[in-house]
Amino acid sequence: MDFDRSRLRWGELIVAVGAIVLLASMLLLKWYGAGPTSVGGWNALTHIHWLLLVTILTGLALVFFQATRPAPAVPAALSVIVTVLGILTVVALVYRVAIAPPGAGDPRVGAFVALVSAIVLVYGGYRSMREEGTGAQDAPSEIETVELDSVT
Numbered sequence: 001m002d003f004d005r006s007r008l009r010w011g012e013l014i015v016a017v018g019a020i021v022l023l024a025s026m027l028l029l030k031w032y033g034a035g036p037t038s039v040g041g042w043n044a045l046t047h048i049h050w051l052l053l054v055t056i057l058t059g060l061a062l063v064f065f066q067a068t069r070p071a072p073a074v075p076a077a078l079s080v081i082v083t084v085l086g087i088l089t090v091v092a093l094v095y096r097v098a099i100a101p102p103g104a105g106d107p108r109v110g111a112f113v114a115l116v117s118a119i120v121l122v123y124g125g126y127r128s129m130r131e132e133g134t135g136a137q138d139a140p141s142e143i144e145t146v147e148l149d150s151v152t
Contacts, residue, residue: 003067011128012066012075015082018121019059022089022114026052029110041114048092052114055085059121062128075128083125089118 008016026041026049033039042049062078069075097111 014124079128086122
Protein backbone atom coordinates (compact mmCIF):
# COMPACT_ATOMS: atom_id res chain seq x y z
CA MET A 1 0.00 0.00 0.00
CA ASP A 2 2.34 2.69 -1.29
CA PHE A 3 1.39 6.33 -1.67
CA ASP A 4 1.34 6.90 -5.44
CA ARG A 5 0.83 10.57 -6.27
CA SER A 6 0.07 9.72 -9.90
CA ARG A 7 -3.28 8.26 -8.81
CA LEU A 8 -4.41 11.67 -7.56
CA ARG A 9 -6.61 13.59 -9.97
CA TRP A 10 -7.43 17.29 -9.96
CA GLY A 11 -10.41 16.74 -7.65
CA GLU A 12 -8.32 15.16 -4.91
CA LEU A 13 -5.58 17.78 -5.28
CA ILE A 14 -8.18 20.55 -4.87
CA VAL A 15 -9.60 18.77 -1.80
CA ALA A 16 -6.10 18.51 -0.30
CA VAL A 17 -5.44 22.23 -0.78
CA GLY A 18 -8.86 23.16 0.63
CA ALA A 19 -8.45 20.89 3.67
CA ILE A 20 -4.92 22.10 4.48
CA VAL A 21 -5.84 25.79 4.14
CA LEU A 22 -8.99 25.25 6.23
CA LEU A 23 -6.93 23.57 8.96
CA ALA A 24 -4.30 26.30 8.89
CA SER A 25 -6.90 29.08 9.03
CA MET A 26 -8.70 27.37 11.90
CA LEU A 27 -5.56 26.96 14.00
CA LEU A 28 -3.24 29.81 12.97
CA LEU A 29 -5.32 32.80 11.87
CA LYS A 30 -7.45 35.13 13.98
CA TRP A 31 -11.16 35.04 13.19
CA TYR A 32 -12.86 37.55 15.47
CA GLY A 33 -11.98 40.54 17.64
CA ALA A 34 -9.23 43.12 17.53
CA GLY A 35 -5.77 43.33 19.04
CA PRO A 36 -4.99 41.17 22.08
CA THR A 37 -8.61 40.06 22.47
CA SER A 38 -8.80 38.45 19.01
CA VAL A 39 -9.50 34.72 18.87
CA GLY A 40 -8.91 32.00 16.32
CA GLY A 41 -11.42 29.67 14.76
CA TRP A 42 -10.85 26.79 17.16
CA ASN A 43 -11.64 28.90 20.22
CA ALA A 44 -14.35 31.09 18.66
CA LEU A 45 -16.50 28.29 17.27
CA THR A 46 -17.26 26.04 20.21
CA HIS A 47 -19.37 23.46 18.37
CA ILE A 48 -18.71 24.12 14.71
CA HIS A 49 -14.99 23.45 15.05
CA TRP A 50 -15.79 19.72 15.36
CA LEU A 51 -17.63 19.82 12.03
CA LEU A 52 -14.66 21.60 10.47
CA LEU A 53 -12.26 19.03 11.91
CA VAL A 54 -14.29 16.07 10.63
CA THR A 55 -14.53 17.71 7.20
CA ILE A 56 -10.76 18.28 7.10
CA LEU A 57 -9.96 14.73 8.20
CA THR A 58 -12.40 13.23 5.70
CA GLY A 59 -10.88 15.34 2.91
CA LEU A 60 -7.38 14.18 3.81
CA ALA A 61 -8.64 10.58 4.03
CA LEU A 62 -10.01 10.91 0.48
CA VAL A 63 -6.58 11.99 -0.74
CA PHE A 64 -4.86 9.18 1.15
CA PHE A 65 -7.19 6.43 -0.04
CA GLN A 66 -7.16 7.65 -3.63
CA ALA A 67 -3.36 7.59 -3.65
CA THR A 68 -3.03 4.17 -2.00
CA ARG A 69 -5.85 2.12 -3.50
CA PRO A 70 -6.05 0.87 -7.09
CA ALA A 71 -9.81 0.24 -6.82
CA PRO A 72 -12.12 3.29 -6.83
CA ALA A 73 -14.74 2.03 -4.34
CA VAL A 74 -13.47 3.67 -1.12
CA PRO A 75 -12.42 6.98 -2.76
CA ALA A 76 -15.79 7.17 -4.55
CA ALA A 77 -17.67 6.88 -1.27
CA LEU A 78 -15.34 9.34 0.43
CA SER A 79 -15.75 11.92 -2.33
CA VAL A 80 -19.51 11.89 -1.73
CA ILE A 81 -19.00 12.21 2.03
CA VAL A 82 -16.48 15.04 1.57
CA THR A 83 -18.90 16.93 -0.67
CA VAL A 84 -21.79 16.60 1.79
CA LEU A 85 -19.65 17.53 4.81
CA GLY A 86 -18.18 20.41 2.83
CA ILE A 87 -21.63 21.77 2.04
CA LEU A 88 -22.60 21.56 5.72
CA THR A 89 -19.36 23.33 6.64
CA VAL A 90 -19.97 26.10 4.11
CA VAL A 91 -23.50 26.65 5.45
CA ALA A 92 -22.24 26.73 9.04
CA LEU A 93 -19.44 29.15 8.16
CA VAL A 94 -21.73 31.44 6.17
CA TYR A 95 -23.96 31.61 9.22
CA ARG A 96 -21.08 32.28 11.62
CA VAL A 97 -19.12 34.65 9.39
CA ALA A 98 -21.76 36.62 7.51
CA ILE A 99 -25.02 36.33 9.43
CA ALA A 100 -24.34 35.87 13.15
CA PRO A 101 -20.72 36.20 14.25
CA PRO A 102 -20.13 35.20 17.88
CA GLY A 103 -19.84 37.84 20.60
CA ALA A 104 -16.08 38.27 20.11
CA GLY A 105 -16.55 40.96 17.44
CA ASP A 106 -16.43 41.48 13.71
CA PRO A 107 -15.03 38.74 11.47
CA ARG A 108 -11.39 39.05 10.47
CA VAL A 109 -9.46 37.63 7.54
CA GLY A 110 -9.14 34.13 9.05
CA ALA A 111 -12.89 33.61 8.96
CA PHE A 112 -13.09 34.57 5.29
CA VAL A 113 -10.08 32.40 4.38
CA ALA A 114 -11.81 29.47 6.07
CA LEU A 115 -15.04 30.13 4.19
CA VAL A 116 -13.27 30.28 0.83
CA SER A 117 -11.26 27.14 1.58
CA ALA A 118 -14.45 25.27 2.54
CA ILE A 119 -15.99 26.28 -0.80
CA VAL A 120 -12.83 25.05 -2.56
CA LEU A 121 -13.12 21.76 -0.66
CA VAL A 122 -16.73 21.31 -1.83
CA TYR A 123 -15.70 21.97 -5.43
CA GLY A 124 -12.84 19.46 -5.14
CA GLY A 125 -15.15 16.81 -3.70
CA TYR A 126 -17.66 17.39 -6.50
CA ARG A 127 -14.94 17.24 -9.12
CA SER A 128 -13.57 14.05 -7.56
CA MET A 129 -17.01 12.46 -7.89
CA ARG A 130 -17.15 13.47 -11.56
CA GLU A 131 -13.70 11.97 -12.30
CA GLU A 132 -14.34 8.53 -10.82
CA GLY A 133 -12.81 5.56 -12.52
CA THR A 134 -9.70 3.45 -12.58
CA GLY A 135 -6.46 5.16 -13.48
CA ALA A 136 -4.38 4.05 -16.44
CA GLN A 137 -1.71 2.55 -14.18
CA ASP A 138 -4.35 0.43 -12.41
CA ALA A 139 -6.26 -0.72 -15.50
CA PRO A 140 -6.11 -4.41 -16.36
CA SER A 141 -3.22 -5.26 -18.58
CA GLU A 142 -3.62 -6.89 -21.92
CA ILE A 143 -4.19 -10.61 -21.74
CA GLU A 144 -1.56 -12.65 -23.50
CA THR A 145 -2.87 -14.91 -26.18
CA VAL A 146 -1.24 -18.00 -27.64
CA GLU A 147 -1.48 -18.81 -31.31
CA LEU A 148 -2.45 -22.35 -32.07
CA ASP A 149 -0.64 -24.10 -34.87
CA SER A 150 -2.98 -25.39 -37.47
CA VAL A 151 -2.76 -29.10 -38.05
CA THR A 152 -2.57 -30.01 -41.71
